[in-house]
Amino acid sequence: MANLNKKLLEFFTDHHKPGIIGLVGTKDAIGLAIRGAQKQLTLDHKPSLWSHCFVLGDLRLDRRGAGDAQTKSPYIFESDLLLKLFKLQLRNGAQENWIGKWCMDKVETAAVIDFGLKDSERDMILATALQLVDEQVLYPIHELLGTWWAIVMKKQWQANPVDDPHAMYCSSFVRHCYKEAGRDFLGPEVSVSNTTPEEIAQAGIKASAIKMFG
Secondary structure, rough: OOOOHHHHHHHHHHHOOOOOOOEEEOOHHHHHHHHHHHHOOOOOOOOOOOOOOEEEEEEEEEEHHHHHOOOEEEEEEEEEEEEEEHEEEEEEEEEEHHHHOOOOOOOEEEEEEOOOOOHHHHHHHHHHHHHHHOOEEEOOOHHHHHHHHHHHHHOOOOOOOOOOEEEEEHHHHHHHHHOOOOOOOOOOOOOOOOHHHHHHHHHHHHHHEEEOOO
């Protein structure tokens, strides 16, 4: 893969623990729009560093090495939307993917957050993530707009005004998994359905649990 950032892949592999959170900030149009929409939440009121987050799963064997050699690297659970018109490919919602998807040139910032999970908490987070994949929970673009409205109106404590019980975007997916395990890292001032990557990053900073790439 010509655009693969091998140092970033090494970062996620070296810091891998099942159940911890990964964060990235991308410089493509969608990523920049999401980062900009969170600027009211940042300490300096500049666009957020973060546009996407996910839960790290297990290290898996695959054949991505030179000459199809076996390698071992993390796989992740996330909610995302992938649309490739010319390939007639659509992946919408909760899914399991190779971490290399977020180790490309478009990624400007990356981090992991390790809240020091107990084994039982880790297992529940991963079990919940897998269940959401199995249930084919969707990625709701309209809920992004609802969260943006809640940020502007300073009403994130309320449920997302266009909340769909069978849909979650990336950060609400991650927080839901943690809340089901009894490790909610944000308080009632932010509804699960209005959770942003920036607020997840701030929770990691507050807990001294975040490790930045680079």
